Amino acid sequence: MTLDTTTFKRKLLAEKDLVEKELGTVARRNPDNKKDWEPVADTDERPSSRDEVADKLESFEDNVAIVRQLESRLSEISDALERIENGNYGHCVTCKKEIETDRLEANPGATTCKVHMN
Ligand SMILES: [Zn+2]
Numbered sequence: 001m002t003l004d005t006t007t008f009k010r011k012l013l014a015e016k017d018l019v020e021k022e023l024g025t026v027a028r029r030n031p032d033n034k035k036d037w038e039p040v041a042d043t044d045e046r047p048s049s050r051d052e053v054a055d056k057l058e059s060f061e062d063n064v065a066i067v068r069q070l071e072s073r074l075s076e077i078s079d080a081l082e083r084i085e086n087g088n089y090g091h092c093v094t095c096k097k098e099i100e101t102d103r104l105e106a107n108p109g110a111t112t113c114k115v116h117m118n
Pocket of ligand 1: 092094097112114115116
């Protein structure tokens with residue numbers, strides 16, 4: 001069975017776009033390494049009280065966590081797109097069998113079949 005990758009490619013590109021947009025709200029792209037995103041602190045006006053400083057710090061830490069999550073999602077998407085280009089998309093990295101279509105529909109970036117998903 002040959003998998004129709006067109007649909008998945010479209011989905012992946014749409015998701016990539018979305019993830020990059022989200023990243024743009026909490027990070028900025030490293031000019032020296034386009035794949036690297038640097039979390040940014042809330043830059044609007046200087047905090048005037050201690051509480052505000054704490055708030056900003058907390059929100060920066062949240063950003064760091066979000067950026068990490070989004071970055072790892074982005075790299076999954078990029079890897080999946082690469083596999084589509086190379087013609088080996090849709091195969092489980094563990095058992096090399098084809099990944100179930102409904103699994104790919106739910107997560108086009110999936111690298112494993114249902115048996116090996118954890
Ligand atoms: Zn497998």
